[in-house]
Amino acid sequence: MHKQKLLIFIYSTIFLFFITISTQIIVDPYGIFKITHIDGINDKTYLNKSKGRIENSLHLKIYDYETIIMGTSRAQVGIDISNINFENTNVYNASLSGTYFQELSKVLSSILDQQKELQHLIYGIDFYTFVYTNGEYERFDESLFNSKNYVLPTLIKKLLSWGSVTDMIKSIYLNRTHSKQRYWTSGQIHTEMIKRNHKKLFNKTVDSYIQTYSFYKESPYILKMFEKTMKAYAKKGVDISLFISPIHAHQLVLIESSGLLDDYYTWMKNITSIIHKINNEYHSNIKLFNFSGFNSITTEIIPSNAQTQMKYYNESSHYKMITGDLILDKIYNNSGVIDFGIVLTPENVDKHLLLIEKDRKKYYNDFPNEIDEIKKQYIKYKESRK
Amino acid sequence: MLFNSYEFIFAFLPIVFFIYFYLLEKRLITGAKGLLVFASLFFYSWWNVAYLPIILTSMLFNYVIGNSLNENFKKVWIHKSSLLSFGIISNLLLLGYFKYTDFLLENVNFAFGSNVPLLHLALPLAISFFTFQQIAYLVDSYRGETSEYDFLNYSLFVTFFPQLIAGPIVHHKEMMPQFASKWNLVKNYKNIALGLFIFSIGLFKKVVIADTFAIWANSGFDHSVTLNLIEAWATSLSYTFQLYFDFSGYTDMAIGAALLFNIKLPINFNSPYKASDIQDFWRRWHITLSRFLKDYIYIPLGGNRKSSFRTYTNLLATFILGGIWHGAGWTFVFWGFLHGMALVIHRFWKKLGFTMPKILAWFITFNFINIAWIFFRAREWNDATKILSSMFNLNDPILKYFTLEKVDFQSSINLDTFEMLVFAFILISLKNSNILANSGKLSNKKMLYASILFFISILHFSTFSEFLYFNF
Numbered sequence: 001m002h003k004q005k006l007l008i009f010i011y012s013t014i015f016l017f018f019i020t021i022s023t024q025i026i027v028d029p030y031g032i033f034k035i036t037h038i039d040g041i042n043d044k045t046y047l048n049k050s051k052g053r054i055e056n057s058l059h060l061k062i063y064d065y066e067t068i069i070m071g072t073s074r075a076q077v078g079i080d081i082s083n084i085n086f087e088n089t090n091v092y093n094a095s096l097s098g099t100y101f102q103e104l105s106k107v108l109s110s111i112l113d114q115q116k117e118l119q120h121l122i123y124g125i126d127f128y129t130f131v132y133t134n135g136e137y138e139r140f141d142e143s144l145f146n147s148k149n150y151v152l153p154t155l156i157k158k159l160l161s162w163g164s165v166t167d168m169i170k171s172i173y174l175n176r177t178h179s180k181q182r183y184w185t186s187g188q189i190h191t192e193m194i195k196r197n198h199k200k201l202f203n204k205t206v207d208s209y210i211q212t213y214s215f216y217k218e219s220p221y222i223l224k225m226f227e228k229t230m231k232a233y234a235k236k237g238v239d240i241s242l243f244i245s246p247i248h249a250h251q252l253v254l255i256e257s258s259g260l261l262d263d264y265y266t267w268m269k270n271i272t273s274i275i276h277k278i279n280n281e282y283h284s285n286i287k288l289f290n291f292s293g294f295n296s297i298t299t300e301i302i303p304s305n306a307q308t309q310m311k312y313y314n315e316s317s318h319y320k321m322i323t324g325d326l327i328l329d330k331i332y333n334n335s336g337v338i339d340f341g342i343v344l345t346p347e348n349v350d351k352h353l354l355l356i357e358k359d360r361k362k363y364y365n366d367f368p369n370e371i372d373e374i375k376k377q378y379i380k381y382k383e384s385r386k
Numbered sequence: 387m388l389f390n391s392y393e394f395i396f397a398f399l400p401i402v403f404f405i406y407f408y409l410l411e412k413r414l415i416t417g418a419k420g421l422l423v424f425a426s427l428f429f430y431s432w433w434n435v436a437y438l439p440i441i442l443t444s445m446l447f448n449y450v451i452g453n454s455l456n457e458n459f460k461k462v463w464i465h466k467s468s469l470l471s472f473g474i475i476s477n478l479l480l481l482g483y484f485k486y487t488d489f490l491l492e493n494v495n496f497a498f499g500s501n502v503p504l505l506h507l508a509l510p511l512a513i514s515f516f517t518f519q520q521i522a523y524l525v526d527s528y529r530g531e532t533s534e535y536d537f538l539n540y541s542l543f544v545t546f547f548p549q550l551i552a553g554p555i556v557h558h559k560e561m562m563p564q565f566a567s568k569w570n571l572v573k574n575y576k577n578i579a580l581g582l583f584i585f586s587i588g589l590f591k592k593v594v595i596a597d598t599f600a601i602w603a604n605s606g607f608d609h610s611v612t613l614n615l616i617e618a619w620a621t622s623l624s625y626t627f628q629l630y631f632d633f634s635g636y637t638d639m640a641i642g643a644a645l646l647f648n649i650k651l652p653i654n655f656n657s658p659y660k661a662s663d664i665q666d667f668w669r670r671w672h673i674t675l676s677r678f679l680k681d682y683i684y685i686p687l688g689g690n691r692k693s694s695f696r697t698y699t700n701l702l703a704t705f706i707l708g709g710i711w712h713g714a715g716w717t718f719v720f721w722g723f724l725h726g727m728a729l730v731i732h733r734f735w736k737k738l739g740f741t742m743p744k745i746l747a748w749f750i751t752f753n754f755i756n757i758a759w760i761f762f763r764a765r766e767w768n769d770a771t772k773i774l775s776s777m778f779n780l781n782d783p784i785l786k787y788f789t790l791e792k793v794d795f796q797s798s799i800n801l802d803t804f805e806m807l808v809f810a811f812i813l814i815s816l817k818n819s820n821i822l823a824n825s826g827k828l829s830n831k832k833m834l835y836a837s838i839l840f841f842i843s844i845l846h847f848s849t850f851s852e853f854l855y856f857n858f
Contacts, residue, residue: 002575005833009582012837020845162845 017160024159029171030055031184032158044183046174047167052076054158056094056187057110057144061151064117065092070108071124073097073189074245074317078324079124081188085332089120093187101129101222105229110145112232120239122331127244127255127267128212130226132219191314192321197306201315206254206374209317210381213258218266227274234284241331242275244268246291246323246340248316249299249363253371256360257378265353272344288344290352291327294359295339302370387432389639390593392847398429403646407573415571419538422647426547430511437510441545444480448473448520449540455527470528474521481517484509489714512551514711516544518678523558525682532558539565548644552636554654554674561649570648579828581645586840587819588638593846595813596632598806599624605798607769618776620799620807625763626756627810630659633672638819659755659814662747664728667755675711679704698733702726712762717770721761728754 025033031045032055048055060068066089069079076095094111096104111118144154158164174181182191233240255264268290275288292298300312312323330341342352364371387394402425409418431438451473455466488504495502523543526532535543535558543561544550564570606613606621613621634655644651654673661667668676680689684704690697702723709722742750757774764770817825822832 002579002828005579005828005830006575006582008830008833009579009837009840012834013841016837016841017844020841157847160845161847162842165845 020165021159024164024168027168027172029164029168030158032058032155040176041172043175045171045185046179046181046183047171048184052184052187053096053143053145054154055184056092056096056107058151058154058158059092059187060094060111060114061144063092065090065115066117067091067120067122068111068115068118069093069095069122069124069187070104070111071095071245072099072104072126072129074126074247074319075122075124075324076187077189077191077314078245078319078321079122079188079328080321080324081186083325083328085328090117091186095124095187097189099129100131100133101226102133104129105225107145108229109232110147112236112238113147118236118238120241121233122241122243122328124243124245124327125271126247127264128209128216130219130222130267131216132222191318195309196314198302198308198310198313198315199304199306202248202250202302203377205315205317206250206377207381209251209254210258210378213255213260216258216260216263218263223270223274226271227278230274230278230286231282234278234282234286240284240286241289242271242286243289243327243331243341244271244292246298246319246327248313248319249294250302250316250370250374252292252294252298252360253364253374254316254378257375265356268344268353269349272346272349275344276346287331289327289330289341290344291330291341293356294363296337297323297326297340299363387429389636389643390589390843390847395844398425399643399646406647410571410573416538418571419542419565422547423538423541423545426542426545426550429547430545430550433511434508440480440510440513441516444477444516444520445541445544447476448524448544449537451476452520452523452527452532452540455524456530456532466528470524473524477517477521477524481513483507484513486710486714515553515555516550518555518675518711519544519557522555522678522682526558533562535562546644546649548640548649549651552633552640553672554637554640554652555678556651556674557677560652564649572648574648576828577645577648579833580823581642582840583642583828583832583836584638584645584819584823585642586836586843587822588635588640588642589843590839591631591635591638591819593635593843595806595810596628596630596635597846599628599631599810602799602803603628603763607763607765607773612772613776615776615779617799618773618779620803622756622760622773622777623807623810624799624803626659626759627807627814629759629763630655630814631810634819653820655818656820657814657818659752660748661751661755662744663751664725664732664754667751668725668729675708679708683707694737698730701729701733705729717761717764717767721758724754724758724761728758 025035026038027042028034029042029045029047037043067086069075069081069091071079072095074095076093076097079093079095081091081093094107096107108121108123143149144151180193182189182194184190230240252261252264255261272288275286278284279286297312300310303310311320313319326336326340329336342348344352387398389395402421406418406421409415409421427438427441430441451469455469455473484507487507491502491504494500523532539562542565543556543558546556546561549556603621603625606617606624637651637654641651641653652674656670656673658667658671661670684700687700687703688696689700703726705726706719706722708725709718709720712718712721757777760770760773764773
């Protein structure tokens, strides 16, 4: 009789585990398994954990890709994996949000070890990530990018957690209601369907980036780390396309207000010089494009009303997929908008920076009120933190 | 190894269980007991193998002294009371060295303005528990209340993994006969089912309830900003519930795991927050510690056999020592003092023949316990006074708000905290795990509920957390 009670306990526990794991695999709230598609249940992947680190690391551990996109949330939102240039290639957007180069370098090394068919790395580099952070912003340890973690325990932790069960229910609800929230496909975040009050978002972004830029300090250590990582890729014969993200002109105004414009230009020169050195050493053909500056895309007018939607930007930091398409056109076909995307070399970098300076002065003259507004916001923020 | 870990539940426990009963089936009784001792030491060493020699030495030392004190053992060349004193002092010195050296040095430095460097010794796990357990054994051996046990059974009594780390503080009289009983050497499905039932409740208490409260308690106590009145109360209540569900959850798991091996551990909690006076509370909270303090400190001091004043002094001294046992710090001393004083007042109140409505008595008792826990939890006096002053700040502007949505919380306390507090108050008013397990028959429905609790608990395993009483 008591044996029967024991069996009830054991069988019901096994049943609960089985049903949870199988529904998790079928509903697949984080888009890991892609076993089956059920209309209204798992059409879209709305959720992720650790800002996508666990999902990305699982994907990159399990599947092989020919092209990897890397970068920060800018590339995660802006580079479209369904772009026509990726038509005949297996592509994954491995970009991470809320990251710095220290974490990205570890992820890049892990990708190089794991991805045996990798041919092309497209990497959107960002000035603010080249700062020494003590690793405090990393979520590296939780994921399979950390070579000490194994697939099965990571998967079990992922599937058998209370958070995953509640996320599964949430995911079904979001799919059934055809939510307009952002969703994920192969590492890329889709945000295009969200209507935005751009003016408000631009102001908000200024506040958050004042903080980001306030602890920027040029780090030779990080530059060395960058060089080492790129060398490892070049050595393995992976094509590398680097591009400096097309931040909106407002971001450059903020960089200038933070007293970092010279640092920004120096950083650009340093990167150019590192790439040139690697190309010479490994006979590689790494191309470095600069899409930032005061060109026809980055100086897009910010609508003063809440309804009008911008064509190229969400806010000053994150560009839209249409901008990402222009980046890819330039990288793949050297086509697109003429003044958007210049290949930097040691020969042209100084001239190019002089041109940016000239354009900057013109922009300051053309939009004095906007510049004034950013500077006031900067001063106000700084005073509030005293 | 933690009870609330994958490795304990899915590897250690089932492996030890199956090998133990396999050896018993093959009539290898000594081998089976040896396995339990080895497994218990492995379980202990999982945290830090460096502590293993300490527990082994302590065990061997106390076994030799205990046997020498036993009245059947005649060949003792020194006086028994001297031998007992030597045994007790040695145990206390070991505990004192690891637990109280820095506390002593800090106070010496403070009193004499000296600058003696602190040792910063790591406290060996479970040292407070196994030291107390073995002091009791020595005293009982001296009193002639122990039998001659072999070293294997004695080792099992000290190291048996379910109770090794944080109790219940078992008495040799209740353990040794169980280890020796032939009836306990056969697989007992009733005990296994009951064990899993209690273990599941304990696991749920720990990982779902206590660990949820831990977030808010830690956030409130460790937050540098001054808390508002609501946050301060939510913080103190969160810790009050965290501590109960954490420790009683651990005890339930210990009782459940021991039952798998047909060993019945004593209950340690009997709905303590239902207590309507402080004496009642100590009959319900950490019962095995109260028993130890009564039998080996309060009664030897004279108990209530002398004058009223002496009884009050004995009570106070016992609880101050109980406070120090929990930790080397003045906040623990003060916590013990508060409880001692409360017991003195309660005794005086009873002597005068006063009574009060039961609900008011419960309200006063619960709030006293809640406030006293603040000193128990606080790392520094300032932490305690910060929380207390916020709890009783009647000028807090927060009082003018009527809805929680309008309150700007500085810590991680939010609306969920209050929902959880209501849930906890409901839970403590219900039957406890001990009553649930022992009242009526263990129905299929109960087993089904237990499996659901077990399953939900496993889903909460993503972040492991140690038990609070591991620190004591």
